[in-house]
Amino acid sequence: MINLSDRTVAEEARIKSAYAKRRSGFLYSWFHSGHLFLLQGLEQRVLALLHKQGWHSLADKKILEIGCGEGYWLRECIKWGAAPENITGVDLLPDRIAKAKKLCPQEVTIHCDNAENLAFDDGSFDLVFQFTVFTSIFDFRMKKLMAQEMLRVSREDGLIIWYDFYMNNPLNPDVRGIRKHEIAELFPHRRIELHRVTLAPPLARLLAPFSWLTCYVLERSRLFNTHYLGVIRKV
Numbered sequence: 001m002i003n004l005s006d007r008t009v010a011e012e013a014r015i016k017s018a019y020a021k022r023r024s025g026f027l028y029s030w031f032h033s034g035h036l037f038l039l040q041g042l043e044q045r046v047l048a049l050l051h052k053q054g055w056h057s058l059a060d061k062k063i064l065e066i067g068c069g070e071g072y073w074l075r076e077c078i079k080w081g082a083a084p085e086n087i088t089g090v091d092l093l094p095d096r097i098a099k100a101k102k103l104c105p106q107e108v109t110i111h112c113d114n115a116e117n118l119a120f121d122d123g124s125f126d127l128v129f130q131f132t133v134f135t136s137i138f139d140f141r142m143k144k145l146m147a148q149e150m151l152r153v154s155r156e157d158g159l160i161i162w163y164d165f166y167m168n169n170p171l172n173p174d175v176r177g178i179r180k181h182e183i184a185e186l187f188p189h190r191r192i193e194l195h196r197v198t199l200a201p202p203l204a205r206l207l208a209p210f211s212w213l214t215c216y217v218l219e220r221s222r223l224f225n226t227h228y229l230g231v232i233r234k235v
Helices: 004-020 033-052 072-079 094-103 140-153 180-186 201-207 212-221
Strands: 063-066 087-091 109-112 125-131 154-165 191-199 225-233
Touching: 004 140, 033 154, 033 191, 033 201, 033 212, 033 225, 063 072, 063 140, 072 087, 087 094, 094 109, 125 140, 140 154, 140 180, 180 191, 180 225, 191 201, 191 212, 201 212
Parallel strands: 063 087, 063 125, 087 109, 125 154
Antiparallel strands: 154 225, 191 225
16 A cells, blocks of 8 residues: 555656656747747736735735746746745755756745645745646645645735646646636635636747737637636635
8 A cells, every 4th residue: 555655756756757858948938929928928917916915015025936946936026026035936846946046046045845845834925826836746635735835834814826727738648737626625715716817828829929919819818718827815
């Protein structure tokens, strides 16, 4: 019988193997208009979401990102006004952590760790992010433990920002979409507000070099959107 520790080790190994196969390439370059369209649109939506929650500054906010990768969103928070010493990132992949440390200011705290068991006190953070992390995890127990940790380290009046696929990607078997009912299972009895966002990335990358307006109209229609963006509150 496999024990919980073995399950964790096996899932970590699967995730690391899946990411090792990925290649960034030009599709994920800032010089690709499709990638630019997707990220600029997401930035606008995240800021609008924070503003809607009554947040008008990040200057005094303690921020944690789960699955910070190479630190893109950590640096975005600094651009939005957060103090580097108030920002922390955690990721499972050592190579991404190494790059994040090179790209981020020294004051940003970055750990290579499994977010099942975060080394932070209860209520340490005002804002906790996760961007396309949970869909890369197949083991529900691991997802549940991570969600519990995100709640634990969030302050009572803090926010959790969720951004992830809600549908499967037929071109990528290493991710699985997460629907509203599963998000509710991960964060039971919490206030959850979700919106369908982000034009399907393959479609955006195909169309954006020719017409941003077409991409904008399609994204606004939400018919071809593939992600949920939302906020989860403890109370």
